Amino acid sequence: MQDQSSILSLPFILPSQAQKHVTHNEALGILDILVQLSVSDRTLNAPPANPAEGERHIVANGAVGDWAGAERQIATWTDGNWRFIEPQPGWRAEVLSEERSVVFDGTAWVERLPDLDNLAGVGVGTTADAVNRLAVASPATLLTHEGAGHQLKLNKAAQGDTASLLFQTNWSGRAEMGTAGTDDWSIKVSADGATWTEALRVAGASGLVSGAAVQSSATDTTVGRLMRADFGYSRGNILGTVSRSGGVPTGAIIERGSNANGSYTRFADGTQICTFEGPEFTTTVAAGAIFQEGNNYVWSYPASFFSDPYVAGSGGGTSRWIGLNNPGLGAVGYRIYSWVSNTNLGAPQMIAIGRWF
Numbered sequence: 001m002q003d004q005s006s007i008l009s010l011p012f013i014l015p016s017q018a019q020k021h022v023t024h025n026e027a028l029g030i031l032d033i034l035v036q037l038s039v040s041d042r043t044l045n046a047p048p049a050n051p052a053e054g055e056r057h058i059v060a061n062g063a064v065g066d067w068a069g070a071e072r073q074i075a076t077w078t079d080g081n082w083r084f085i086e087p088q089p090g091w092r093a094e095v096l097s098e099e100r101s102v103v104f105d106g107t108a109w110v111e112r113l114p115d116l117d118n119l120a121g122v123g124v125g126t127t128a129d130a131v132n133r134l135a136v137a138s139p140a141t142l143l144t145h146e147g148a149g150h151q152l153k154l155n156k157a158a159q160g161d162t163a164s165l166l167f168q169t170n171w172s173g174r175a176e177m178g179t180a181g182t183d184d185w186s187i188k189v190s191a192d193g194a195t196w197t198e199a200l201r202v203a204g205a206s207g208l209v210s211g212a213a214v215q216s217s218a219t220d221t222t223v224g225r226l227m228r229a230d231f232g233y234s235r236g237n238i239l240g241t242v243s244r245s246g247g248v249p250t251g252a253i254i255e256r257g258s259n260a261n262g263s264y265t266r267f268a269d270g271t272q273i274c275t276f277e278g279p280e281f282t283t284t285v286a287a288g289a290i291f292q293e294g295n296n297y298v299w300s301y302p303a304s305f306f307s308d309p310y311v312a313g314s315g316g317g318t319s320r321w322i323g324l325n326n327p328g329l330g331a332v333g334y335r336i337y338s339w340v341s342n343t344n345l346g347a348p349q350m351i352a353i354g355r356w357f
Helices: 020-034
Strands: 056-058 074-078 081-085 092-095 100-104 122-124 134-136 162-169 172-180 185-190 196-202 254-259 262-267 271-277 281-284 292-300 310-314 320-325 331-338 344-346 349-355
Touching: 331 349
Parallel strands: 122 134
Antiparallel strands: 056 074, 074 081, 092 100, 162 172, 172 185, 185 196, 254 262, 262 271, 271 349, 281 344, 292 331, 310 320, 310 349, 320 331
8 A cells, every 4th residue: 555645645644553643734734735826936046034834935946055956846834944845747836926827847837828829709808709709998909010010901701891990989880991892992981870971982993082072073062072183173274175064164274275366365264365466567658647547457356255355456566556446246346547657557466355254
């Protein structure tokens, strides 16, 4: 018959043994040390100066003094002496100074972390569930780099699925951004969590933007919407063909053109300016004549006016001027005068200012 147990080395009471209580008390003493094992620390390699009764330590490497040669063992102060117990592989101890558990692996006391792969769920400060398998209740959540950059990845199985960030108020959705139902990136907003408005959509194929926050047409003047380059005015359409629809400009800001009748400039606000410089007339005023009149001419505007324009002209020099008659929407008559004899009538210069609508 063995005189001690095979695992904890507890002494057995043998048949006809005297002083049985000694053996029994020895076994209880060992159990008292090992059951619900906790130690003060595992960093000391020499005993503390004034240990308390029952104080336990895991002896660190390089043990000296009364602990010499007891590395890794459990040292317990009892009955005025240090008692040492050799640990068995798999024994666990709570290290009070570190607030963590360690396991003896047959060589050293180590931390043994649980398997963190394929967990059913993790709740940090709250409870995870079947849908929210990772749940965090905290003033903030930090995801940071480990020396370079950092990416937060949201992956979906197919184009028609959703990969998005949902922002809620009291568990009711208020804004969502991501690829919802397509591979286009979008931002949606809601005032009640039930009715949603797609504010922006960026097409995955082209990168072009649409949505309620963007002009829907050239005549869309909704306050707060973003102007589209093809609907609004920009460097690309300052010059071009001016136009309007329903009293609202729909084309470029400035239009310029010319033909045989002169040049014109139209503005988006309706202003039109026409100019003309005719060929030089060689008719000479007779010597000694005063206020001689040139021939009658007609200037057809290079662009028609909406209402009668203001027209002015010059005969081409300080001694000549133009007389106007019958100004209309499409043309004006004029004559050239001079009060200096033996002077060419010169080239007429004309300007008409009015509106094209």
